Amino acid sequence: MITAEPVRVCLVLPRVPRAELLASRAVEEAGHRIAFPRDTLAEVKLAVVEACLNAMEYGTGEVEVEVVAHPDDAHPWIEVAVVDHGPGFDASAVPKPVLEDTIRSARKRGWGLELIRRLMDEVEITSQPGLTRIRMIRRRGGQ
Numbered sequence: 218m219i220t221a222e223p224v225r226v227c228l229v230l231p232r233v234p235r236a237e238l239l240a241s242r243a244v245e246e247a248g249h250r251i252a253f254p255r256d257t258l259a260e261v262k263l264a265v266v267e268a269c270l271n272a273m274e275y276g277t278g279e280v281e282v283e284v285v286a287h288p289d290d291a292h293p294w295i296e297v298a299v300v301d302h303g304p305g306f307d308a309s310a311v312p313k314p315v316l317e318d319t320i321r322s323a324r325k326r327g328w329g330l331e332l333i334r335r336l337m338d339e340v341e342i343t344s345q346p347g348l349t350r351i352r353m354i355r356r357r358g359g360q
Contacts (some may be wrong), residue, residue: 223285224250224251226285230281231278232273237269243282244258247286251287253286260342260355263332264353267330271299272299272300278303282298298353299350301348301350305347339353339354340354
């Protein structure tokens with residue numbers, strides 16, 4: 218059933234293993250309410266999980282997640298914000314990962330931001346000491 222009003226879910230994630238899956242479930246529920254395709258919803262969920270994992274790994278304090286599913290007859294969209302209160306970082310200084318380097322390296326990490334940017338239509342990162350916010354938007358059908 219498609220709802221006429223935006224569906225909004227706000228979570229504060231505990232710092233426990235698998236807490237990011239709570240955000241994933243919230244995205245799934247909100248996406249179903251606005252008839253988002255299953256494949257597109259899976260991509261949004263992956264981006265949100267990556268953002269939550271980064272917030273829990275690099276941030277401090279609570280990780281806040283807001284999911285808003287915007288119904289629209291022709292172009293519904295999902296907006297997700299993930300907030301942490303850590304030291305902050307310069308998103309432009311994070312190097313793009315190189316697959317060949319990752320394959321050769323013992324450390325197989327560092328793909329989170331790249332995945333988020335590739336899976337979502339819009340990504341806005343604002344960060345300073347005490348507050349990092351990643352805002353992501355995905356439209357049904359993409360771009």
